[in-house]
Amino acid sequence: MFNVKVEVTLKKQVLDPQGLTVKHALESLGFNEVDEVRMGKFLELKIEAKDRKEAEEKLRRMCEKLLVNPVIEDYTYQIEG
Amino acid sequence: MFNVKVEVTLKKQVLDPQGLTVKHALESLGFNEVDEVRMGKFLELKIEAKDRKEAEEKLRRMCEKLLVNPVIEDYTYQIEG
Numbered sequence: 001m002f003n004v005k006v007e008v009t010l011k012k013q014v015l016d017p018q019g020l021t022v023k024h025a026l027e028s029l030g031f032n033e034v035d036e037v038r039m040g041k042f043l044e045l046k047i048e049a050k051d052r053k054e055a056e057e058k059l060r061r062m063c064e065k066l067l068v069n070p071v072i073e074d075y076t077y078q079i080e081g
Numbered sequence: 082m083f084n085v086k087v088e089v090t091l092k093k094q095v096l097d098p099q100g101l102t103v104k105h106a107l108e109s110l111g112f113n114e115v116d117e118v119r120m121g122k123f124l125e126l127k128i129e130a131k132d133r134k135e136a137e138e139k140l141r142r143m144c145e146k147l148l149v150n151p152v153i154e155d156y157t158y159q160i161e162g
Contacts, residue, residue: 001116005088007086007088007123008123009123009125019124022124022147022148025147026143026147029146029147031139031142031143033128033129033130033139034126034127034128034129034143035082035127035128035129036125036126036127037124037125037126038124038125038126039122039123039124040122040123040124040125041120041121041122041123042088042089042090042120042121042122042123043100043103043118043119043120043121044090044117044118044119044121045115045117045118045119046115046116046117047114047115047116048114048115048116049114058112058114061112062107062110062112062115065110066103066106066107066110067103
């Protein structure tokens, strides 16, 4: 069993209206020292696999097929255990 | 200027319907080796501060006031120089 953490972020050149909204909300609360906010997704998965390599291959396929939109998103991951 | 990454996750005892939906979607695509999926948020912020300690204090206040719901969510962060 492998614990996997995936960070999915919008590519730099893609506009992030949700991040902008959060930035404005922070400003309205008095946090004027924030220059940029980008919102992404964070996923934690438990994957059964016989070894780390297999877990990684499965994860990559899951990301490509469902979890990530490769046109507008990037992802990074960490595999533990 | 500090780059900050924040991972916001639902507390373990809180049900995660979005994660369950993703798990079922993965199963319907043939990924039956996934035991659990938990969805969270991932934020990247650029914070102006004179030092790391100040950036960390600001970040914690932002999390407590807006970014995180402490009743149902936990968060971890990394501050990069």
